Amino acid sequence: MSTNNKGGHPPPPRPSFRGDNSGNKQIVYTLFASAAAGIATWYYSFIHTPTSFTVLPASYALCADAGKIYTADPSNPTVDCIIVDKQTILTTGTLPQVQTWWDDYQNDLVNKWYGGEPSAKKPLPVINVRPHSIVVPGLADAHAHILQYGFKMQLPLDKARSLSQLLDTLEDYVHRHPSGSNTWIEAMGWDHTRWSDTTGAFPTAADIASRPALATLPIVLHRVDGHAIWISPRALELTKAHLGASFPETVPGGEILRDSSGEPTGIFLDAAQSLVPVPKWSSHQMREYAELAIKDALAVGLTSVHDAMTSVAELELFNQLESENKLPIRVYAMADTDRLTSADVKELEIYDRGPTARVRMRSVKVFTDGALGSWGAALLSPYSDKPEARGIMRYSEEELSTIVRGWWEKGWGVSIHAIGDRANKAVLDTFESIGKGLRDAEEVANRRPRIEHAQIMRVEDLERAGTLGVITSVQPTHATSDMNYAETRLGPERIKGAYAYQTLLKSSRHGILPLGSDFPVESINPLYGFYAAVSRLDREGNSPHGKGGWYPAERLTRAQALKGMTLDAAYAAFAEDVLGSLSAGKRADYVILDRDIMDETQPVGEILKAQVKATIVDGKVVYGGV
Incomplete structure (x- = not known):
């Protein structure tokens, strides 16, 4: 009936x-x-x-x-x-x-x-x-970082709108949490593109040392996008000792920024971040971070989260929480290939008890490049506002293809971080190459391959992603966070293929565009992403193009946005039949x-x-x- x-x-x-x-x-x-x-x-x-x-x-x-x-x-x-x-x-x-x-x-x-x-x-x-x-x-976040959110909330830096204000925040924290010269202080959230008292260049270790209360402490501050760290002089000393009294000249897939005399400035980009010997989180810290994130997720209506960078230890924690009936949300985990040991790569198996399970892992996460805000997004031609830079490719195109094929042949779903147009092209080339070995593109699509971010693409690649059946998993608040500098960084032609959500949706093979936030990079509240998707405005109702929104043709309808953070997110996690x-x-x-x-x-x-x-x-x- x-x-x-x-x-x-x-x-x-x-x-x-x-x-x-x-x-x-x-x-x-x-x-x-x-x-x-x-x-x-x-x-x-x-x-x-x-x-x-x-x-x-x-x-x-x-x-x-x-x-x-x-x-x-x-x-x-x-x-x-x-x-x-x-x-x-x-x-x-x-x-x-x-x-x-x-x-x-x-x-x-x-x-x-x-x-x-x-x-x-x-x-x-x-x-x-x-x-x-x-x-x-129930709302789903198709790309987020659960423990990193809990970590960030211990000492959030994203409210600072000037370098001075950020240093004030750090000083206040140090006064309330006194420590010694060997106790690391770690925080996340700074964004130099939003500071009113600087030129827009990266900060330095000397900036931290300008405050006497901070000068002798080992401090590591993660940029809001997670693709750069800014460390203090004391942290530089400890890192240099850890490395054997010298810093490497080059770092594959990363970069150590240096001053005119060749000395590190205190900024480490992408893969170079791993050189800094920050102590690992304890099991107690991990549980505390996870529980805080889960609590906050429920309060904003999230019932499912795609955790886009899950370590083996984090997977074990999620399972432990579930066994204690303390995991009320569904976690679709992507194994973080950056943190897998060689033994993990050999032994890791798909963990999936069905699409309604509270914990699942059937995809891996691979990184190709950095982020736009730190000039790390890999571009085919130089940055418009920094002609000497083209971004950072974590792997060559050939290496990327080998890595992806290795996981694909083991039966894993593959989700690939790609921000810049070079990175996105490399990912699509890889999936297209894999598809040639199958009967048709639908077989590739059935494995739910994903590009995480799909932020800056050649116009022809917007359509190619859909033709290949590659899911583009996007975060609408990234568009409204970046819109005040993105066109300056990319230029008037390249911006036409950036943050193109309506075009990506219309090009999608199955009409799928999962939406997320990338929290803690952005707010955990999915309604902020919903608002950004349908308005292309910041929360004050403004944009570089006025009240009508930034490139308003790329807005989603409210129905499309709701589907993106519900049914499309479920599809991207092989769960559309039950969620x-x-x-x-x-x-x-x-x-x-x-x-x-x-x-x-x-x-x-x-x-x-x-x-x-x-x-x-x-x-x-x-x-x-x-």
Whole structure:
């Protein structure tokens, strides 16, 4: 039977489930229909606070205002109600439709197992969300770094809008956490492109030493994109001793920046970062970082995270958390090839107990280049604002092809970091070469190969990615974070193939464009990415091209953006059959928002005001309350 609202007939009216004038109470109507016994109604009321109704019935119908459950299912994009049974969505439709469906379902069960006894039928509790709220599928971040987020939040540096302000933050931390000259201080988040009191050049070790309280301490500060570190004079001393009293002249896949006399300035790019002997995180620190990230993820509606740089130790931690019932989100892990030992490479096996499992690892992550903000993105021609630079390729094109083929032949999915147009071309060349050994491109597409970022591409490569079936996994907030300097760095022609999200989506072989944030590089809040995708504006409503957005032709619609952070993200993780949309047979992962971010008639700025009222995974409340 039909369970959607199609056919041109408006849904029948439903009771208005409103609270009293104070807004503190809400009536939840519990209704069930029975063809044999008639219709009965049970009323249940409770005080509605953000944590008031944290235990849901085993089976229930969840309803919103007419058409305000956004399913991300292209065949049935909006419904009034869904029925959840334990962890599964059974059906969707209007309230009368789902009640009739439930009655038929109960009749079938009773006839099969209880000899047709009417009293064996179970009632259907109907829970109505607050007026004006909406329900969307559980949100997924298709590219993020869970432990790195927890680490960054210990001492975040991204709020600093000047070098002076950043040094103030460090001094304050040191005063509150006194340590000796051999105790490393590590933090993340600086971005020299946003400082008002510098020329835009990289900072130096001498800048740190300009503050007496910092001068003698070993300090390592990770740039916001993770592709550069800035260290203090004391850290330089310890690094030099660790390396045997001298720094290498060159570093494959990285660079040590030097002054006019040839001495290191304190900036280490990409692969050169590994030269600095920063102590590894302890198991206690790792758990603390993970738990903080998971807590914050639930609060912003994330039910799935693709962890795009997972070490073996981190995978073991995720499994440990799951065994302790302390992992309420789903983690799709990509093995970090940079941190695999030679033994790991030989012994690592795909870890996948099915697409609904809380922990899975069936892809590897390979890095090809650096980041645009640190002039490390590998370009085919020089940077417009730094003609002596073309970025950093971590591997030659030949080496990259060998590495990818090695993992491909073992059966792994391959996700490749590529920012610059040279890096993206090299990745597509590699996948195209692999495809020539298969019957057709569809076989390549079925393995879900991914380019992570796909940030700056030749115009012809935007289409080629789709033709090859390569998934382009993008982060909309990168566009709005970079837009004030990206065109200066790339020039007016090269920018045409950069941050081209609508073009990538239209070119995609299967209409797939998974969206992420790259947190902690950007905010963990997925609604910020949703806003950036549909507006191409910063959070103040501005862009280099005005209020209409930066290159507005590349904006996504709200429906496309929602699908990108739900169903498309599930597809990229081989999970689209059971996750990513509010459809019959899929897991009951959903989020309740306090306002309608999908309403195209509302100003885009309203999106930034939206609050998560509840996050539900497998039919259970894991944050807030329904």
